[in-house]
Amino acid sequence: MKHYKPYLTKAGRLLNKPAAGWLTMIINQGSDTGFCLACAEDTDGIEPDAGACLCPQCGEAKLYGAEELLLMGLYFDEDLEPEITAARNAGYIRG
DSSP: SSEEEEEEEETEEEEEBHHHHHHHHHHHOOOEEEEEEEEEESSSSSOOOOOSBOTTTTTEEEOOOOHHHHHHHHOOTTTTTHHHHHHHHHTOOOO
């Protein structure tokens, strides 16, 4: 199962958000794993507070540390996904 999901930025660019559970697991393990919002690849050796680093896989400056993503709110809550989808389908929220 993927630990991320695509989202559309306000500028119309398709990026990826990691799951909150995955971020929490990385932080609790004390891992130095980062996540690239552009290509959705994990990279080891990334400081927890790193932001906008160049990704070794895709070359974009979209690689962030797990704690930084959590603080920035750049994640999705997989536990709330069914409720969010239902609200979206009912027309209560857009996006």
